[in-house]
Amino acid sequence: MIREMIVVEGKDDTTAIQRAVDADTIETGGSAINKEVIQRIKLAQERRGVIIFTDPDHAGERIRKIISSKVKGCKHAFLTREEASYKDDIGVENASIKAIKTALENVKTEFTDIEEQISWQDLIDAGLIIHSQAAKRREELGKILGIGYCNGKQFYKRCKMFQITKQEFANGLRQIKLKD
Structure with a gap:
């Protein structure tokens, strides 16, 4: 089991993550992240740590920036656009189990100081x-x-x-x- 909580955009991302690894997720519900979600992410960061794993697109990057600005010391997992693409759709939910595992094995830790x-x-x-x-x-x-x-x-x-x-x-x- 992955110790940290993995922050994803939606339910399909959660399904893809849980197919690949044993982990708990927090879903942002898209790019309109409300205060309650930020509070849950802050609590998760304090207790277990957080890995931000959003889509490799503009919306995913926006979510990543919002969370990073409000919750310090997050870890980040990244997929390439190729790994996350299916037809015209880009998202974590499209990635293979292998790509998800590799991204989580190569997590980067954010340092701001x-x-x-x-x-x-x-x-x-x-x-x-x-x-x-x-x-x-x-x-x-x-x-x-x-x-x-x-x-x-x-x-x-x-x-x-x-x-x-x-x-x-x-x-x-x-x-x-x-x-x-």
Whole structure:
């Protein structure tokens, strides 16, 4: 059994998680998260810990940001868009059991009080922002680092939040270059 409570968007996500692992979930009911849900997540964080496991889309990212801003020290599980896609639908409920287990095995812990490791200039120098292939590079590096896909500003925040070291960053960049 997974000790932490897993925060998901809806009932179908809960079903998918429970097919893959033995875990308890809290459903946000979508992106309109009310105060009661936030209170339940805060209580869960205090007692058992929380893993935020939302869809790899705009709405899922919005939910992740809302929860992270109100509940400190959350852990995060990420799926790629490919892992969470079925036809035109993107969601945790579409992921395979293997993809869900892998995402939960590679959970990242959020740290907010640690001095930044990666600089904005590092992202520019790596072509992760202000570059014609920036989005593609961020997607690839996000997979390698296990922090998911996001825009440049959010990528920078995640590198800080998950304490991605300059060494991890450099190793990830080398792997991308090997694929090119």
